Amino acid sequence: MKPKVYVLVFDGFADWEPAHALCRVNQSGRFDVVAVGLSEAPVKSMGGLTVTPEITLERIDPGEAAIFILPGGTMWEQPGRQNVLDVLGRLHAAHVPIAAICGATLEVARSGLMRGARHTSNAKEYLETFVPDYAGGDFCADELAVADNGLITASGLGSVEFAREIIKELKILSDADTRMWFDMFKNGVIPESLRYKKASQR
Secondary structure, three states: OOOEEEEEEOOOOOOOOOHHHHHHHHHHOOOEEEEEEOOOOOEEOOOOOEEOOOEEHHHOOHHHEEEEEEOOOHHHHOOOOHHHHHHHHHHHHOOOOEEEEOOHHHHHHHHOOOOOOOEOOOOHHHHHHHOOOOOOHHHEOOOOEEEEOOEEEEOOOOHHHHHHHHHHHHOOOOHHHHHHHHHHHHHOOOOHHHHHHHHHOO
16 A cells, blocks of 8 residues: 555645645655545635545544645635644654645644744744744744755745655655756756757657
């Protein structure tokens, strides 16, 4: 049985934010990507895609989890969801990496997992505005994505950086190939090896 990469889906989730990461995860063939819902009902992403959850939050098995990915969405700017907070606590206690981007970083802040761990978000002020008891300002980095202590966080502007940290956490690519991948998708740099292959096929 392959380890599971759990990704939370809900009405209005930002479908593009985990897309780069999920593509590399799935192409590796080493993991099963599992859509997790707040319920079993189909949801519609921010981009208009209808997704049917395969399991609900309560059925996440930490023993089978490789990582839990939380996309952004305006839902996170509402009061915290206890069932999500409970799952975050269970997974963290089981040393399962947690990856949150954009608004989902608010729920991680509410969970208390940011205390003592370097992290980022859309801005420190964003966390302070929506999480009144947020007290991790000294550990908040002005970076597009940060990985520390089993926690990956990212700004909504850092989906490629977010994917890079997930790729590194799951050891999907070598360090050199991770750098090459990042240069391609962030900076549009096509490696010479791929240029030669393309030219040779003409």
